[in-house]
Amino acid sequence: MAAEIERVFLLSGVPAAMPAGEVWEIDQGYLPPARGDDPTELEGRLRRIVHPDGREEFVHTVKRGLGLVREETERTIDRDTFEREWPRTAGRRLRKVRTRVAVGDRTWEVDRFIDLPVVLAECELPAPDSPLAIPAWLAGSVVREVTEEPAFRNSELARRAGLLPRVPSGQ
Numbered sequence: 001m002a003a004e005i006e007r008v009f010l011l012s013g014v015p016a017a018m019p020a021g022e023v024w025e026i027d028q029g030y031l032p033p034a035r036g037d038d039p040t041e042l043e044g045r046l047r048r049i050v051h052p053d054g055r056e057e058f059v060h061t062v063k064r065g066l067g068l069v070r071e072e073t074e075r076t077i078d079r080d081t082f083e084r085e086w087p088r089t090a091g092r093r094l095r096k097v098r099t100r101v102a103v104g105d106r107t108w109e110v111d112r113f114i115d116l117p118v119v120l121a122e123c124e125l126p127a128p129d130s131p132l133a134i135p136a137w138l139a140g141s142v143v144r145e146v147t148e149e150p151a152f153r154n155s156e157l158a159r160r161a162g163l164l165p166r167v168p169s170g171q
Helices: 079-089 156-163
Strands: 001-013 022-030 042-050 056-064 068-079 091-104 106-113 119-124 140-144
Touching: 022 079, 022 156, 042 079, 042 156, 056 079, 091 156
Parallel strands: none
Antiparallel strands: 001 068, 001 119, 001 140, 022 042, 022 091, 042 056, 056 068, 091 106, 106 119
């Protein structure tokens, strides 16, 4: 597994002054843990990404660990594999709109969750001790850093979203 080094920030909302970026629509679901695996340590995720040009991408990811540095393995899968495995994620799904904004040699990702009143910003780093300047357009929206708070992991947000009652469409 490769290392993913990422800092995550809770926002008060989508930054009003956020520059235009690449917008992705994401459906994300978490697979049940394998027997014996601690669900707080190992997570399997399926993701459908709809790119601005309408192209769909399907990805299977496995992550291990908590906090700033986690192990991550990611692979592209085909639509048939995604559709076959997607039902296994029932009750552990989320939908979000992600805006990717390049700032120097970094890319900030701002996620607005559709089924939860949560907005997060994250930025991957080349090393755990890499400096990270929060851009001015983002700084006024930052409530606090939540990198080390398990409640703000997407897998936990998906579990919480799965507990919400569903509103019938058209209402």
